[in-house]
Amino acid sequence: xxxxxxxxxxxxxxxxRYLLSIRDSGCKSISAPAIAKELSFSQExxxxxxQVIARSSGKPKSGRDIDDLxxxxxxxxxxxxxxxxxxxxxxxxxxxxxxxxxxxxxxxEIVCGFDVDNALIGTQENGKEIYSVYQIANKVExxxxxxxxxxxxxxxxxxxxDRFINAGIKGIWNFVPIHIKAKEDVIVENVNLASSFAVLxxxxxxxxL
Amino acid sequence: xxxxxxxxxxxxxxxxRYLLSIRDSGCKSISAPAIAKELSFSQExxxxxxQVIARSSGKPKSGRDIDDLxxxxxxxxxxxxxxxxxxxxxxxxxxxxxxxxxxxxxxxEIVCGFDVDNALIGTQENGKEIYSVYQIANKVExxxxxxxxxxxxxxxxxxxxDRFINAGIKGIWNFVPIHIKAKEDVIVENVNLASSFAVLxxxxxxxxL
DNA sequence: TAGATTGTTAATCGATTAACAATC
DNA sequence: TAGATTGTTAATCGATTAACAATC
Numbered sequence: 001x002x003x004x005x006x007x008x009x010x011x012x013x014x015x016x017r018y019l020l021s022i023r024d025s026g027c028k029s030i031s032a033p034a035i036a037k038e039l040s041f042s043q044e045x046x047x048x049x050x051q052v053i054a055r056s057s058g059k060p061k062s063g064r065d066i067d068d069l070x071x072x073x074x075x076x077x078x079x080x081x082x083x084x085x086x087x088x089x090x091x092x093x094x095x096x097x098x099x100x101x102x103x104x105x106x107x108x109e110i111v112c113g114f115d116v117d118n119a120l121i122g123t124q125e126n127g128k129e130i131y132s133v134y135q136i137a138n139k140v141e142x143x144x145x146x147x148x149x150x151x152x153x154x155x156x157x158x159x160x161x162d163r164f165i166n167a168g169i170k171g172i173w174n175f176v177p178i179h180i181k182a183k184e185d186v187i188v189e190n191v192n193l194a195s196s197f198a199v200l201x202x203x204x205x206x207x208x209l
Numbered sequence: 210x211x212x213x214x215x216x217x218x219x220x221x222x223x224x225x226r227y228l229l230s231i232r233d234s235g236c237k238s239i240s241a242p243a244i245a246k247e248l249s250f251s252q253e254x255x256x257x258x259x260q261v262i263a264r265s266s267g268k269p270k271s272g273r274d275i276d277d278l279x280x281x282x283x284x285x286x287x288x289x290x291x292x293x294x295x296x297x298x299x300x301x302x303x304x305x306x307x308x309x310x311x312x313x314x315x316x317x318e319i320v321c322g323f324d325v326d327n328a329l330i331g332t333q334e335n336g337k338e339i340y341s342v343y344q345i346a347n348k349v350e351x352x353x354x355x356x357x358x359x360x361x362x363x364x365x366x367x368x369x370x371d372r373f374i375n376a377g378i379k380g381i382w383n384f385v386p387i388h389i390k391a392k393e394d395v396i397v398e399n400v401n402l403a404s405s406f407a408v409l410x411x412x413x414x415x416x417x418l
Numbered sequence: 419t420a421g422a423t424t425g426t427t428a429a430t431c432g433a434t435t436a437a438c439a440a441t442c
Numbered sequence: 443t444a445g446a447t448t449g450t451t452a453a454t455c456g457a458t459t460a461a462c463a464a465t466c
Contacts, residue, residue, distance in 0.1 A: 006408050013404050017386055062442075063448085077407050191402070193400070198219060201287050202287075203396045
């Protein structure tokens, strides 16, 4: 299969979201240049991105079939398969993630939460049970959790990550601004607000020049 | 000044966080290869990144002074200057952002929130007043808000963004999975969970091959 | 001194952009 | 047919990696 870069991967959910919205408006087909214009990408990039994942080919003049495209992107992104995940750290961010409805769209099911706080353990958040971090090993196995979503304080992040790694987790979605060390067969993907903000701030300050 | 890519910019907060943690442990200086090993970057990349922002030069054998490096990165990232921001959309995510303590570290001050819900308007969250979205124009001016942090439902994201843009906002930090259209002098930086998850999921599924 | 690390220049790698013939 | 859009190949651009002399 053609290799797909991370940056390219990041664009597919954006295409998908846009295609779904125009399908709702009754559109049947769309061209790469039209998508490019709407999403502020280059038309060449859109063309190339879509070619990689599309099974049917586009038609000159009219473009591509929207239904086909949506199905192909979903297939490519594994949205049709359900992946089970757990939230570690039920603070403000953890709670927000436990309530986030968008996850269902991309085949991610949050099955439970973990915390160290006795006041939280045994309670539910959005219908999801909160367990003690000491139960991580048991619950990962019992519930078939594949992904750990880290939203704990920085100081305990590596420790909690290790518990999941030892429990046989496959991937860690890390919202903590710390570099998590893991065996190479455990995938770690970071969401770092400081990094994102650094880009925004830098552009803001340099535009002023 | 040397041009710095987005990817490179994203790494500086990671360096900074690590340097702060080892300074706490009493370290005085550190070498590029040591940082690289700890953060899983290549040593060449770390060396080059640090050269771009460092004012003093490193010393062969011992490396660079940690205090200097920390100060230089903070300076480069504008962490010493306070930037005022407001949260639009006080749902679960908006509340989490209103409570997030880390922002202060990078010079970001959340001054207030905006929502459409009358039950929220006039209340406070973490000591920050929640105003009606109809007050955006007034409050942006009155409070000197430079950045709008979008955490509203997708369907209203562009509308709310437009209100901030018309109010003269400089940047939008967009947590909504929608492409926001803005004048080119308004900087838009996206935090897209679906994109981040797509990368994780893809690596997860391809590792299994 | 010897060795680790620096700064800097060159080589490689990969992604994006441009070009263009093919086609509905 | 004419024109827009496709698929594909080549050119450009930029970032990362490698190489190496200088130096504490």
